[in-house]
Amino acid sequence: MTTGNDTARTTIVVITWRGAQHITACLDAVATQTRAHRILVVDNASDDGTADLLAAHPSRPAVTRLPANTGYAGGLAAALPEVGTELVAWLNDDTVPRPDWLARLEDALDADPAAAAASARMESADGEPISLGVILTGRGYGSDINTDLTEPTDVFGFCGGAALLRTAELVAAGGVPARFFCYYEDTDTSWRLRLRGRSVLAVPEARVVHRHGASSRPGSREFHRWNERNRLYMLIRCAPAAVAVRECARFAALTAVLPLRRLLGGPVPAAWNFRTGLRLRVLGEVLGRLVPLARERRAVARRATVPRAAVWQVVNSTGYRS
Incomplete structure (x- = not known):
């Protein structure tokens, strides 16, 4: 109450x-x-x-x-x-x-x-x-x-x-x-x-x-884990399929490339979201929830009155995007 x-x-x-x-x-x-x-x-x-x-x-x-x-x-x-x-x-x-x-x-x-x-x-x-x-x-x-x-x-x-x-x-x-x-x-x-x-x-x-960050710790391992994982969750649930697939593939590709870049002495940011272990954990969580996320995506579609592509087009054409 x-x-x-x-x-x-x-x-x-x-x-x-x-x-x-x-x-x-x-x-x-x-x-x-x-x-x-x-x-x-x-x-x-x-x-x-x-x-x-x-x-x-x-x-x-x-x-x-x-x-x-x-x-x-x-x-x-x-x-x-x-x-x-x-x-x-x-x-x-x-x-x-x-x-x-x-x-x-x-x-x-x-x-x-x-x-x-x-x-x-x-x-x-x-x-x-x-x-x-x-x-x-x-x-x-x-x-x-x-x-x-x-x-x-x-x-x-x-x-x-x-x-x-x-x-x-x-x-x-x-x-x-x-x-x-x-x-x-x-x-x-x-x-x-x-x-x-x-x-x-x-x-x-x-x-x-x-008091920004008083309850969570921006920049911490968990902060970056939640941000990266939940962005992909959100895209799978809400975005046009091509956008969701593209961004999941891009995340996986960068995860695969980062160890090679380090091995060759290339520049890699120090933030947690560029560390292979964290990224592999995010990929594991996303893969582990693909079936439930697919069901959630269908539920979002049933409730929608505007096509996903139309919302994404607005994002890309009216200043909502940075």
Whole structure:
């Protein structure tokens, strides 16, 4: 059960894992919102005192405590059946939204009935933009929009750290891909919303301070594993078949070439996603899930009202691509 104002249109879902150092600041900020809301915190089996902080917080959030860490995507998927409001907000536990954050997002969706989701401006403590939404590169990588926008703008996808979605549209598009664990669950969801003919807005007036990387470690081995694997999962589920096959083949080819390049003394980046062991693990995970991914791809197609090729053409022709 969520808690908060029974007349609220939005349930704010906060996903936390070992969030003791920042969850209180997040909930304090949520409590200052100028728009009525309900709140649900999903605790991914934290073992650092987070549960005690949630129980003691004066906003008395409803809490769903999971028996194991299911990641951001898993937590969102677990929360969705508990959301009984018209709108659902996704919020990282290491964010501090401004008091008018929710009101700005709600107003933006009200002003554009074709939009199924609205992405906030996530910024650093000194006001530098971190993400106002997501674009796709020509290879199907998601990339944060970190340049200033001045008004609500149609973008390819929302950044899942601070966004508002129409609950019915999210459910109709197939919900949240829980198996992603972390990263690309927002871009995958945005793609499926677009396949249903809906758009996504970036709303720069809806501002959220984000302690980037407080809950995950950008640049770490697991960060790169999730990013590379989930990009391929997303492409297999959502992209035109030629794009999905091309990018999976390209990933496999580079994996095969990297050891030879090292042997010959050629330049190889030091990042984890250029290490053969990690790439082989990603390929193993993708191959191991090809049959379920094929079923998911068919389910996405059944829900779609716009051809995959049409969405990809938009990516390549209107500035959604970097």
